[in-house]
Amino acid sequence: MTTVTSTAGTSSQTASATSQSGLMANYELFLSILTTQIQNQDPLDPMDSAEYTNQLVQYSNVEQSIQQNKNLENIIATLESNQSLSYVSYIGNEVTADASTTTLSGSQASWAYDVAEDATGTFEIRNSSGAVVYSGEANLEAGSGTFNWNGQTDSGGQAVDGLYTISFDVKDASSRPETVTTSVTGVVDSVDWSSGEAILNVGGREIPVSAVTSVSRPS
Secondary structure (H helix, E strand, O other): OOEEEOOOOOOOOOHHHHHHHHHHHHHHHHHHHHHHHHHHOOOOOOOOHHHHHHHHHHHHHHHHHHHHHHHHHHHHHHHHHHHHHHHHHHOOOEEEEEOOEEEEEOOEEEEEEEEOOOEEEEEEEEOOOOOEEEEEEEEEOOEEEEEEEOOEOOOOOEOOOEEEEEEEEEEOOOOOEEOOEOEEEEEEEEEEOOOOOOEEEEOOEEEEHHHEEEEEOOO
């Protein structure tokens, strides 16, 4: 069953709504004070009406600014919703993606790779900020394989769930550099937007939509 999960359009009370509520409370207080001043002013020395007008204009300008912010928030929410729905078009299509980035979930992450020759060297795993969280020696057998990681960091701690990228620096038996390919091709089964970034489910693998390099109709 193909599905799409989204959180677009489900945000709580907006900043503009909060500002509008506060403005109305202050505006009512201002009118109450203004009315009291008018009722109790010295009829022989009345207050300058221009000052009342100036304060009313200031309140009006603030109210217009809040309304503009509210309109912008509505536009942004609509754009986010449309963007979320656009990823539905990936479902059922075949994608090729750079699979060097994968998701660590429940202390489990894995990368499928291909290498032409047996190779040895090192690997690095980086978090979404680009910082190295785990590194070590790599011994890869020729052909296709899977590199598994339990989320342990170089400091001995446990990495938090999220997206992580792996890179290899390996050489064959003749000390020639070997390229490790981590691309993956498959049909998209579902799209998950709940994390804020569209994640494609391709044959049980979670792939960020930002890693997709091509999309085509399945042959």
